[in-house]
Amino acid sequence: MNSSVIVFPGSNCDRDVAVALEKLQFKNQMVWHKETKLPKSDLIVIPGGFSYGDYLRSGAIAGKSLIVSEVIKAADSGRLVLGICNGFQVLTETGLLKGALLRNNNLKFINRDINIKVLNNNSKFSGNYKKNQILKMNIAHNEGNYFTNQEHLKELIDENLIAFKYCSKDGDVNEDSNPNGSLQNIAGIFNSKKNILGMMPHPERMIDNLISNTDGINLFTSLLK
Amino acid sequence: MKLISEKQHQLNSKKNNLKFSVTVTLKKDVLDPQGKVVQNTLKNLGMSNLKSVRQGKYFEIEIDNNDLAAATESVDKMCKKLLANMIIEDYKVNKI
Amino acid sequence: MKLISEKQHQLNSKKNNLKFSVTVTLKKDVLDPQGKVVQNTLKNLGMSNLKSVRQGKYFEIEIDNNDLAAATESVDKMCKKLLANMIIEDYKVNKI
């Protein structure tokens, strides 16, 4: 499977996700944001980091770059797009995913291992997980507080488009297990066609027991099916 | 008041520049954690009669153009295109 | 001008609230990395007659007090104590 990782000035998890993709047998290419054409790829990844320093709003400026209009075209034609952390923020800024990511409600950057629950495993991205499986993931962000309007929230729920929710070790989804104030503990969502996934936790950080665990592997291997 | 602004305007015209202020604020129904924390902190600092704080962004934009209408329009475009995220934010443009 | 403000004042008095806007901006010679990036982006988006952008913070503050002088003073105090860092920033308070 071919993948491309888009690199913006200020992206800093680009190498991490490329390592994960290659380790899991993707044929990966890095794509510099100034390029005007995407290489042929089945999966496009927008990595974490601080594109353009997160200045103005996180993801806002990257959302206006040339390559992103190509990503939008690809997404519209059904290609798979994964936005991790800053990538999720970029996807909301481009409108590929609805809603917005606000400042964490404690106004601090949070880097911590948290748990998420797989709400929907019926997607290209999550097929190798079990429904309601609890994963340990790592978050590292300033703006992960997902917000959307009531109408869209209803759509997310009715169409089962919430991919992951923050939860406790035992799977409780409540205020105590919500690290950043995110609406309904949302940690990741799909678009309505489920070919786009945006998520705040970093699956690429969870592929190696020496560093953390291997809970992120299934996200990448799901895609290989 | 008017006098000063006119004078400023003339001054600006000379330099061929117009200056605008833009404020971008979160929509009413969007939670403003920053504002809330500022509010609490101020209360803890003893500002008891504080009722509410909302926080937003502020921009000062200089345009190299002395056609006020055109300049205003282009600032408005900047807001829509980049400065404000219309899903969660409102903006206001003022000539200064 | 005076008239409006008085009327507003009366209106506010009823609600017993006064509202202020505060803008906090970086001092003139201080680097504004955010403004710089915003400026470059706008230019890249084709806003060719843009001369400069400086970014700052904006606050809307409601005070539960109908004594304008006292309220203004307390907002001023908030700026000095918390909202602005006087070493690198300036602030402005306006009654709105």
Add this chain to the structure above:
Amino acid sequence: MKITKQVVEKHGLNPEEFSTIKKLLKREPNLLELGIFSAMWNEHCSYKSSRKHLKNLPTRGKQVIQGPGENAGVVDIGDNDAIVFKIESHNHPSYIEPYQGAATGVGGILRDVFTMGARPIALLNSIHFGSPEHFKTKNLLNGVVSGIGGYGNCIGIPTVAGETKFNSTYNENILVNAMAIGHAKKDKIFYSKAKGLNKSVVYVGSKTGRDGIHGASMASAEFDENTDEKKPTVQVGDPFTEKLLMEACLELMKDNSIISIQDMGAAGLTSSSVEMASKGELGIELNLEMVPCREDKMTPYEMMLSESQERMLIILEEGKEKNAKKIFDKWDLDFVIIGKTTDTNKLVLKFNNIIEGDIPISALASKAPIYDRKWIKKKLPKKKVDLKKLKKIKFEDALLKILSSANHSNKSWITEQYDQMVMCDTVKKSGADAAIIRIHNKDKAIATSVDSSANYCKAYPFSGGKQIVCENWRNLISVGAKPIAVTNCLNFGNPENPEVMGEFAECIQGIKESCEFLNFPVVSGNVSFYNGTNKKNINPTPVIGGIGLINKLIEPIDHQFKNDKSVIILIGKTFGHLEQSVFLEEIYDNKEGLPPEVNLTNEKNNGECVLELINNSLVKSIHDISSGGLAVALAEMAMGTDYGVKINKPKNLTNLFKYFFGEDQSRYILEIEKNKLEKVEKILKKNNIFYENIGTTQKKYFEIQGEFKSDIKELYKINNQWYNNFNGFTY
């Protein structure tokens, strides 16, 4: 402008120094030249008060590729891999503007590391604040922590370890020391020494603004009531641009274009150009009208003294300019040829073809003043603390009070604000005795930790200096690493005060003895004098940042208990030294007496033997005993795990508090599985190591038999609540 006495004084130069300048120039300097002398001759750049003593530090070793004198130290870790690292202070700016001060401190030290061709792989920090009750502390603490995080997170380098301390000695002068570590190929290290004539001198990075003019001089002057006046010299950091600069420089370094490269740190363009020329024994000529400027109408004086961040100076090989420029264009950074190397041995500054300054390089560098400042030996306290005279306290109350104190509470509320995992090579992060960072794509790793103990150093600078090196060594050993080299940041008061100078000289003597004995050379460092206000100097606070090597990373080890019913072994002798301990400080506010002495022979033997045990996979978990003594160390091993301990009171116990809270050195606690005990004891005996078998792990409870028993969850809670109580709501 006429150079009056006042103008000279304002530049921080005394009358003797000024007359030396006139002699060196054989004329009066103009204002630009005076500014340049002032920048180069101040403490920060010239090390004029410290140089004489720094010479005593051991800097050599088989593992050392580059010792002090370059942007950072370089050590060999085998397989053509090298580690580049350094620590630096940003104390004064951080006190004035905590967020930006701390952020630019991180930015500065990162540039020191990637200038040498290394990709930064980890950040550390040592931060010292005034007492928690002091009205400024909260704001400074929150600002500094978010500034460190703000910069490191944005640029994408994990912040993996550090230390945070509170003491009223820092009420008016906090300490913010940042350390950066990079990885380079041994055969591809870049230096600042210029070579060759007529080579292009290139300016890259951010534009020059009016910020930080006189910043370097500020860093070397005490605070006083007029500190406010110095305020506008704080710089705003731009981590985004630094990230671009870093990537662009590392990209350019891939081929052979660079002759010499130097970041513009304190004293900006001045110190970078002088340093390159001085090391290369060349001259440099700059055309200042070429300097990319942020503001209109900047003068040569402002350009030469600006401390705008995120800039570099590069000397390029002939013909490489075009390609190099392409790289910087790609990253949207300025790239301008602003001058050339010459054979004049002078710094010549032209502005629109008019010579504005002309100074022999040697006058700025090798002929800068060096002082042999007066210093006096510390008078040693004679008194021993008489425990019988102190109010009685229960063991339980003492332990809980220490665990809930500002200094010993859990610091995860800080470390969670730092991205510790980005780059995906962080094997052990903050919370461990030392962090472990894997070398990318390899199965070896480095360990790193920063340590200080200002109370010990205040009481007896010589043993304090010895102790911090050993503590750092112990922390590295405790994660299974072989200690290889250190960097150091020496934070002291006013060097013109003979007592302060004495503290400085003696601390260095202590550091020297330990480093020499342990083959733990100093490869880089930084001196920060004039920490204090209105003649009140801070306690001497040298900070040691150490690097250790783990050759084969199989089963990384840490200090958290792993199993039920393991045997707990205490290595090293416990005499019960309580003077200068946390126990006396926290419970009785008593700061009398001498700090514990380190026996270097025991230190080395114990450490090497522990390392042997770890390397033979005989140890389940391990923790060194530092401030707080045995009780606190045991609690730290238990908190956050499912296992506590059951400790037997020793038979020959003279005093419970001495045994459990004494801070005798060179000690470790080891968790050993029962079936491995025999093997372990054999190795310990073979090496003549003193050890005691003090108890076992058990589920759920932390217990000192007949004295104290608590659920470890309870201890954990207490250990974690300090910050929330302190902070409440913050901005």
